[in-house]
Amino acid sequence: MVAKTLFGFEEVLARELRHLGAQKVQIGNRMVSFYGDTGFMYKANLCLRTAIKILKPITSGRVRNEKDLYNFIQRTKWEEYLSNNDTFAIHATVNSTIFSHSHYISLKTKDAIVDQFRERTGERPSIELDHPDLAIDVHIQNDMCTVSLDSSGGSLHHRGYRTATNIAPINEVLAAGLLLLSGWDGQCDFLDPMCGSGTMAIEAAMIACNIPANLNRKEFAFEKWLDWDMDLFEKIEEACLNKTREFNHSIIGMDREYSAVRKANVNVENANLTDFIKIKEGDFFESNKEVEGPLHMVFNPPYDERLEINIEEFYSQIGDTLKKSYPGTNAWFITGNLEALKHVGLRPSRKIKVFNGKLESRLVKYEMYAGSKKAKFQNK
Known part of the structure; x- marks a missing residue:
């Protein structure tokens, strides 16, 4: 296959x-x-x-x-x-x-x-x-x-939970892939500070809890095949659900737009993940790290010229906020505006080439240490 x-x-x-x-x-x-x-x-x-x-x-x-x-x-x-x-x-x-x-x-x-x-x-x-x-x-x-x-029919990024979207929502398969590339495994707290319709937070929760990605999908193409075996499928589905695991940390999605928060909450509810995800209204640039211990951050900031933002100022604020307010954080984000990365003001520890649709992009990682990086390595 x-x-x-x-x-x-x-x-x-x-x-x-x-x-x-x-x-x-x-x-x-x-x-x-x-x-x-x-x-x-x-x-x-x-x-x-x-x-x-x-x-x-x-x-x-x-x-x-x-x-x-x-x-x-x-x-x-x-x-x-x-x-x-x-x-x-x-x-x-x-x-x-x-x-x-x-x-x-x-x-x-x-x-x-x-x-x-x-x-x-x-x-x-x-x-x-x-x-x-x-x-x-x-x-x-x-x-x-x-x-x-x-055997799938429609693209498997159509998970079935996302009924409410914002401008330029991230593809669910892309979101899951970025999370897995970032090393997210559910072993610490998670934050998407620009959550939009909540896709990244939902995919993060499903990875953390080992919930099948397409559990909420309405149908697969193989269900119409002449050899479709419903009993076998139900046994496999049950076996997969028996492998879900507990998650003892927090997953938070934040957005400064109330309309985005409302849509994200609808999608979280559709995915039956309200016990694991909290969506809240807030401006990342005015926020601070709220959890003790390590934090894993993955987000999809705007980088399209159609969106009314000052790219240079916006990406400079991303870097300032990470540096001042998020110690002890592994921060990852994707951008299709490669020039914008120059304005973050921080040196990424990793850059991974990916595509968002047809747009060549980069998934970048910034390691924000608690205290100075020099002190961290001196204490090893």
Whole structure:
């Protein structure tokens, strides 16, 4: 099988897969391949935090022209996956000098499938782009064509808890990936000081409590497959829920906009995490560290020119606030404005290249020591 992910999260996803029990895990570009049975496919969709989709390959072969492609698709016994009354959709990606248009590949694949049904039964399944019974993925790399079934359906970043959003909300998979890259494991207090709709705090709580990432998702594509095994899925879901753990620290989301606080609270309630997360109204630049001991901070400050802020002043305030008010804190944030980092006034201890959508960004870490850094190392 193949788990697709965002750039920069391949290693994180591979670790997740190995932890779940996947076999023969291999890292690729924005994807990780692995072996597992049907039950593991259900578990991967339910539990993986940094996967966008889980694809189940059903056939692969070489195609050198459109006739090859048509005949190759027709060799699959599609009645094993579809009936005349079902609907289907095709998503194609192409990286080839032979084929150049993914839409054309989709059309030829569709023709081959419906022609097969017409020849055998006199009827054909229908195309349904928005909510098909079967989602088919066709990938052509040079002359190698791989046909897979999309077991997820909609992107797995649609967790199911976020019904209220603000301007430029962070993708749930991106949020979870940033948290895991930052080393968040739920062993200390957590703060998102610019929480927006609460996504970072919610993902942090699910990681801390080992709650399956997609527990609140309404459905997966595999639930419409002909071999759907509801009893097996329910057993796997129950087993995963039995592995949740206690969390004895605080998770706080803060935002200076009341509308954001209200929306974040709605989403926290949707995720059934009100016992673990506190959302409050407040200005980070006027705040102080409120907990004893270490604090883990991850946030997504504004960096888009469409937002009405003075970037230079804003990022300077981030640095000043961390330095003056947050000793004993590992502070991480993502920015797509690489020039803005120059105004923080602190030296990051780590910079990790990631993408927010198509925007190249950096996840940066600032270690704010309690007392001077020099004293910290002298006492070791």
